Amino acid sequence: MPELPEVEALRSFLTDHLVGRTVTRAMPVAFHVLKTYDPPLSAVEGRAVSGVARHGKFLDIATAEDGEEGPHLVIHLARAGWLRWHDALPKAPPRPGGKGPLALRVALDDDAGGGFDLTEQGTQKRLAVYVVRRPEEVPGIARLGPDPLDPAFTPEAFAALLAGERRQIKGVLRDQSVLAGVGNAYSDEILHAARMSPYRLAARLTHEEAAGLYAAMTATLREAVERSRGLAAGRLKAEKKSGLRVHGRTGQPCPVCGDTIREVSFADSSLQYCPACQTGGKPLADRRMSRLLK
Incomplete structure (x- = not known):
């Protein structure tokens, strides 16, 4: 299971690769990963990524449009989930409900067709994706204790x-x-x-x-x-x-x-x-x- 150090490294990696770029498509493959429906997943499409944060083991991809804060795409990789970056995504769109580990694909406004996949191995499907107006709306984030590396945590x-x-x-x-x-x-x-x-x-x-x-x-x-x-x-x-x-x-x-x-x-x-x-x-x-x- 990815823990604080790996999620922090993913946050840093995604900050370098996502911020300032626009989400063109967010394509669910395994619909059980979506834990929220309002706003819909499509609400992040057409918006620029304004920042990437970490809350415990949660990744928080914030979006914006014309200077206005947009929805957050929040990801919890759980025990067997992972994020796979692609400088160029496969040209064929993923098939919803298809077999295999692919759970969700996010495509960016990149001439090369870059983006990332969320995947999950095994039979216990716990990978979770939330689209929320504020990250605190995710129950798991709302009940988090202090971050061990927060300077205020003495x-x-x-x-x-x-x-x-x-x-x-x-x-x-x-x-x-x-x-x-x-x-x-x-x-x-x-x-x-x-x-x-x-x-x-x-x-x-x-x-x-x-x-x-x-x-x-x-x-x-x-x-x-x-x-x-x-x-x-x-x-x-x-x-x-x-x-x-x-x-x-x-x-x-x-x-x-x-x-x-x-x-x-x-x-x-x-x-x-x-x-x-x-x-x-x-x-x-x-x-x-x-x-x-x-």
Whole structure:
């Protein structure tokens, strides 16, 4: 799933490639991706892109016409969605309802016929596209917590946020209403950098532990953003994978201590961690498997 660093890189890429250009066609292929109907998707056609913003994991493409603010095309790539840029789009128009990963195509006023496709792999279709007058009209944006890289989000604000949370820290970091943009992969990376068990209760962290976690979080996310800066959209997935130290690396040696990276089930997915770095050398109990075996 694209998380804050990848979506921030897409925002930067699209800012360079979209702003000032006009949307000529917005063509839905898989109609289930459209989550709003007023304004219609066609409302962005004929309008210039005035800016591209990021809200957590959401991309926000703003349009304008004759200096007047127009509708926003808001995209959430979900677990298996992606944005594919084309300097020249295929000449044949996409077939609505056709098989394959293509969900939506946006064409620009470009002599070469440039634009981008939104695609989604797999059977669970969660890619979401909204056309709204203001981004806050998207429910997922309206309930977002603070952005971890916002300069106004201080260590003190983070500690205060954790103080009221009686959940495990792994779940807190992933909760978009608590923190905007951190998902399963980077929460694993942050906790590894902080040398903290994912099962620690957030409210029980000491002031020093909360400060250390804040430092690990901001450093991990900033490093990932820097690694992705300037990359073409098609290279971002590979860059994310290459930069991960524990997530998705079950059975491999920890790059810090050499211990074997372990995996346990967590909520609707799994997490990876290093026992030596994070849990005093003790493997975590896989609680979902334990329940299944009872």
